[in-house]
Amino acid sequence: MACSHHHGRGEFAAAALLTAGLALSACSGTRTSDIFPSLGGLPSWFTSSGDRTAQASAESTASIDEDCPAVNIRTGASTLAIAAKTQGATANDLRYQLSFNQMARQCTLLGTTVRMRVGVQGRIVVGPAGAPAQADVPLRYAVVREGVEPKTIVTKFRRFPITIPSGANNVMFTDIEEDLSFPMPSLVELQAYVAYVGFDDLGDRTERPVPAKKKSSPRPK
Numbered sequence: 001m002a003c004s005h006h007h008g009r010g011e012f013a014a015a016a017l018l019t020a021g022l023a024l025s026a027c028s029g030t031r032t033s034d035i036f037p038s039l040g041g042l043p044s045w046f047t048s049s050g051d052r053t054a055q056a057s058a059e060s061t062a063s064i065d066e067d068c069p070a071v072n073i074r075t076g077a078s079t080l081a082i083a084a085k086t087q088g089a090t091a092n093d094l095r096y097q098l099s100f101n102q103m104a105r106q107c108t109l110l111g112t113t114v115r116m117r118v119g120v121q122g123r124i125v126v127g128p129a130g131a132p133a134q135a136d137v138p139l140r141y142a143v144v145r146e147g148v149e150p151k152t153i154v155t156k157f158r159r160f161p162i163t164i165p166s167g168a169n170n171v172m173f174t175d176i177e178e179d180l181s182f183p184m185p186s187l188v189e190l191q192a193y194v195a196y197v198g199f200d201d202l203g204d205r206t207e208r209p210v211p212a213k214k215k216s217s218p219r220p221k
Contacts, residue, residue, distance in 0.1 A: 045174050046104040046119040064114065068107035069143060069193040071118055073100060077140070077198025084129040094127030096135055096164070098199055101172075105195055114184050116143065118195050119176035124162060126169050134161045140200035141177045145185075146192050153182045153193065157203040 080098040083089040102121040107114055124135050142155040162173045180195065 042104055042106065043102065043121075045121055046106075046117075046176065064107050064109050067187060067190055068105055068116065069190070069195045071103045071105045071195040071197065073103075074140070074142070074196040074198030077200060080138070080199035080201055081127075082135070092128045095129045096127055096131040097125050098135075098137060099123055099125070100197070103197060109184060112184050113181050114190075116180040116182070116195065117176060117178055118180060118197060119174065120197050121172065121174045124164065124171045124173060126164065131164045133166070134163055135171075136160070137162055137173055137175065138199060138201050138203050139175055139177075140196075140198050140203055141180060142196045143180050143182055144194055144196060145189070146194050154180050156180060157200060159204055 078100060082095050082097070084093045084095050100120055100122045104119045106117045109115075118141055120139065122137070124131070124137075136159055138157070138159040140155065140157050143153040145151045145153055156177050156179075158175070158177070160175065162171060164171050184190075185193070
């Protein structure tokens, strides 16, 4: 899969120049076949989150690890560059950039429901403009049935803060979505399912608050 870049908070084409200078590996470890194709290869950061995982395994009626959907990075969402300004930004305006290092997934079958866990490990690299004491990591998880007409089966969004210590050049982050559940399809159809992850800085910024209901005025007697 080709590398692609997603730039939030304004166009930031110059970030690509800085990316090369910082030697980021935005696409390293993103091929499912090279990561964790079976439960035996799951990384410690993914399995150590495991109280709920152990409980789910104990309750599961069948293991579908071999049929667990592959996990890939969504096109255009492999990195996220945050600049100090939104217009006319240059490489020197980069505050920090997010990228992925590793991914992992796990599936169990609970009755007729597939419970899928997807985890990511990534890095925050500080730019020339200096990062704030805390950076936001906006992640979108989705299970999609690919085909002529792709269909989103389930999607989850989360935004969480990561502390950047003073003087640090980069910081690792880890996140695990514990419950991408969906009804078990036929095994043939399940082969078309793919789990995607990606940075989505607009994920919760476009949601409009529900307007408050106006109190009705009492009718004059």
